[in-house]
Amino acid sequence: MKIIATNLGEPKEIIYKKKKVRTGIFKFPVQTPIFLEAEKVTNDAICDTKWHGGILQAVYAYSAKHYHFFKPKFPDLDWQFGMFGENLTIDDLDETTIHVGDTFKVGEAILEATLQRNPCYKLGVRFNDMKIVKQFWNTTFCGVYFKVIQTGFVKTGDEFHLLQSSKQNPTIADLYQKEKLVKDL
Template sequence: MKIVSTNIGERKEVVWNGEKIITGIYKYPTDKPIFLDLEEVKGDEISDRKYHGGIQQAVYAYSLKYYDFWKPLYPNLDWQLGMFGENLTVDDIDETNIHVGDTFKVGETILEATLQRSPCHKLGIRFKNMNIVKQFWNTTMCGVYFKVIKTGLVKVGDEFNQIKSCPENPTIANLLVRRKKEKGLL
C-alpha cells in the first residue's frame, strides 16, 4: 500500500434542502507533506468533532481502486482525489484484510487501524446525491480510520509498512457489517 494523494479541506458552508451545513468533507490534493497529529491532520477542517477526528479517527484513508467502481455511477461529478473526504488516498487499501490494531509505519508516522467509515449525509452532499450514502453502506469499501501512535509528516509515495498484525481482531469490513446490523440496515 502506498499513498497516491494527501488531501486536506477547509471549512465550507453549503446549503442543502434549504438548510445551512458546515462541513470539511470537501478535501483536495495537496502537493506538500501533511502532518498527522494525535487527533487530526494539521490544517484540515473537522466541522463535526462528535463523528470525526479525535484519537480513534485522527486520519481517514480510502483506496484509489474504489474510484473506478464509483465513477461510472456518478459520471457528471468533477472527480478528483479526496472525493470521499479521505486524508490519504492509498493505491490499494483493503478493509477485508486490515484488522483492528494492525499497525503501520508510514513516512515519519506510526498508524494503527481503528474503525470503519460509517457514511452520513455529508457524503451525499459532496456527491450531490443522497443515493451514495445507501450505496456506500452496501459495500465493504468503507475506508479505514487510523489512530496516530507516532506523529509526523507523510507524503505522496510513502508506503504502509506493516509492523504489527492482529488477526485475532475483527477486520475493518467486519466492523462495518456490525454497524449496519446496529442501524437495522441488514
C-alpha cells in the first residue's frame, strides 16, 4: 500500500435541510507532507468531533481503487482525490484484509487500524447527490480510520509497512457489515 495523495480540508458552511452546517468533508490534495497528530491531522478541518477525529479516528484513509467503482455512477463530478473526505488516498487499501489492530509504519508515523467509516449525509452533500450514501453503504468500500501510535509527517509516495498483524480480530469490512446490519434493522 502506498500513499498516492495527501488531502486536507478547511471548514465549510453548507445549507442542509434549511439549516447551516459546518463540515470538513471538502478535502483536496496538497503537495507538501502532512503531519499526523495523536487526534487529528494538522491543518485539517474537523467540524463534528462526535464522529471524526479523536484517538480512534485521527486519520482517515481511502483506496484509489474504490474511485474506479464510483466514478461511472457520477460521471459529471470533478473527480479529485479527497472526494470521500479522506486524509490519505492509498493505491490499494483493502478493508477485507485489514484487521482491527493491524499496525503500520508509514513515513515518520506509526498507525493502527481501528474503525470503519460509516457514511452520513455530508458525503451526499460533497457529491451533490444523496444516492452516494446508500451506494457507499452497499459496498465494503468504507475506508479505514487509524489511531496514531507515533506522530509524524507522511507524504505522497510513502509506503505502508506492516509492523504487526492482528488476524485474530475482525477486519474493517467485518465491522462495517455488522454496523450496516444494525442500521438496516
